[in-house]
Amino acid sequence: MNRGKQLYEGKAKILYETDDPEVLLQYFKDDATAFNAQKRGTIVDKGVCNNRISAALFTYLEGKGVRTHFVKQVDDRSMLVKRVAIVPLEVTIRNITAGGMSRLLGIEEGIVLTPPVFEWHYKSDALGDPLINDDHILSQGWATAQELARIRSESFKVNDALKAFFNERKIDLVDFKLEFGRFKGTILLADEISPDTMRLWEHGTRTKLDKDRFRRDLGDVEAAYKEVLRRVLGEKSQAVGAAQ
């Protein structure tokens, strides 16, 4: 599959066309941004870690019945994905308070949420991805009621599956962000699933193994991404070259 014209460059990834009009190549960069790109930096080998972690998690989720845009991993930093039209919404599911929810409601971090909290955000860098509800979405025509129901149920399926996956690896899944796209009349899970888009705390010690190490200048950022990759891949991590 040849890499064609660059379609789009985002903060952490680049999308290229391929020989197949229905398939794109998603390339993962080492660039890191936080606080709506006010903070910028580089996390060495982040692209390799996030590509491999996303590939493994999309494959795992497909096995659990979640339909995703993932086609296959091509190399260390790229994967083939179906060419979806991204729904301009970001879903957040929170199992433990942290980040935005702690700030919004003045609640300390680390409190287990029962039931988990589901949030819609409007995908807009200019507006800082504001928190919205179903009525905002329907009134603006960003998605249909049927699509919202589908995205919500798929998101909870992802939460159940990923919570169990990380629990086995002694990691607490604190929260995460998902994006979905339309492809031939169906809704597919899209974008990436990585320590850039999830909060992951080591079970017991609550050591942060995610982008909060970069956001909050906690140090050992690269080591945290590599540790997540190691735990996600399990025995297969023996074969990891560049990310060691």
Ligand code: C5P
């Ligand atoms: O900042 P906040 O607490 O709302 O983030 C919730 C989750 O969504 C975190 O895991 C964060 O990494 C992720 N997120 C993201 N992209 C954004 C905003 C948040 O991946 N634009």
